[in-house]
Amino acid sequence: MTIAQMDPAVTLADLQASKPDKVTIVLLSGDMDKAMAAFIIATGAAAMGMQVTVFFTFWGLNAIRRKGATSSAKDWLRQMFGLLNKGGADSLPLSRFHFWGLGTKMMQKVMQQNRMPGVPELMETALDLGVHFIACTTTMGLMGITKDTLIEGIDQFAGVTTYLAEAKQGSVNLFI
Amino acid sequence: MIQADVKLDTLGYFCPMPIIMTMKKIKGLTLGQVLEVVSDDEGIKKDMPAWCDTTGHQMVGLEEEKTKTGTIYKAFVKKTK
Numbered sequence: 001m002t003i004a005q006m007d008p009a010v011t012l013a014d015l016q017a018s019k020p021d022k023v024t025i026v027l028l029s030g031d032m033d034k035a036m037a038a039f040i041i042a043t044g045a046a047a048m049g050m051q052v053t054v055f056f057t058f059w060g061l062n063a064i065r066r067k068g069a070t071s072s073a074k075d076w077l078r079q080m081f082g083l084l085n086k087g088g089a090d091s092l093p094l095s096r097f098h099f100w101g102l103g104t105k106m107m108q109k110v111m112q113q114n115r116m117p118g119v120p121e122l123m124e125t126a127l128d129l130g131v132h133f134i135a136c137t138t139t140m141g142l143m144g145i146t147k148d149t150l151i152e153g154i155d156q157f158a159g160v161t162t163y164l165a166e167a168k169q170g171s172v173n174l175f176i
Numbered sequence: 177m178i179q180a181d182v183k184l185d186t187l188g189y190f191c192p193m194p195i196i197m198t199m200k201k202i203k204g205l206t207l208g209q210v211l212e213v214v215s216d217d218e219g220i221k222k223d224m225p226a227w228c229d230t231t232g233h234q235m236v237g238l239e240e241e242k243t244k245t246g247t248i249y250k251a252f253v254k255k256t257k
Binding site: 040043044047048049050114115116117125129 | 188189190191192193195196198199226227230231
């Protein structure tokens with residue numbers, strides 16, 4: 001029995017010649033720890049001279065929403081949801097031990113004492129280093145989030161195709 | 177002992193801050209100058225050579241110094257591009 005040799009989608013030689021140095025990250029989570037991981041990777045890659053794009057979708061949008069921003073939707077269901085789903089980079093909850101805010105506050109304190117940058121600082125560094133931010137328009141529409149309730153510096157308001165067009169050229173693709 | 181032209185203190189900072197600070201600092205240097213990055217994060221032993229590999233700068237050396245509070249790492253990077 002012979003094993004058929006399959007043609008790889010991309011040959012190693014092509015890959016080496018094109019030197020892909022693009023990183024794309026999908027941030028779906030609105031948890032503080034996960035957002036931190038996303039921004040640490042994003043800033044680290046940018047510092048290495050790589051081109052980085054972060055696609056913010058669903059709960060991940062909370063990282064780039066202004067603090068205290070609510071839903072602009074007219075129907076009460078989405079308005080209620082907007083009240084419950086708080087945005088703001090400095091108010092993201094921990095994925096574990098949030099304890100109604102107490103655990104997260106304690107973690108923020110520990111980070112401060114150890115000179116560890118939090119999500120707002122990491123995000124600012126990312127923007128400073130030229131990391132591209134894409135906000136998912138589908139989720140924005142679903143949750144009644146408008147452009148004026150997001151932070152400044154969002155490069156594009158787009159959907160999955162824009163993300164995939166970027167990711168296709170990337171050598172590192174992460175879903176967080 | 178490696179002689180550095182410019183020194184960068186990143187003591188107390190964790191990954192990725194020392195690398196980001198290095199990247200920003202090295203922009204202001206002239207070709208051939210050596211930057212000394214002082215850090216107490218052990219990760220820098222591996223991270224700095226990796227950063228140099230990717231960016232094309234030259235890792236000149238790494239020194240370790242034991243102090244009362246812990247080990248201090250000195251990474252020497254030569255600006256080559």
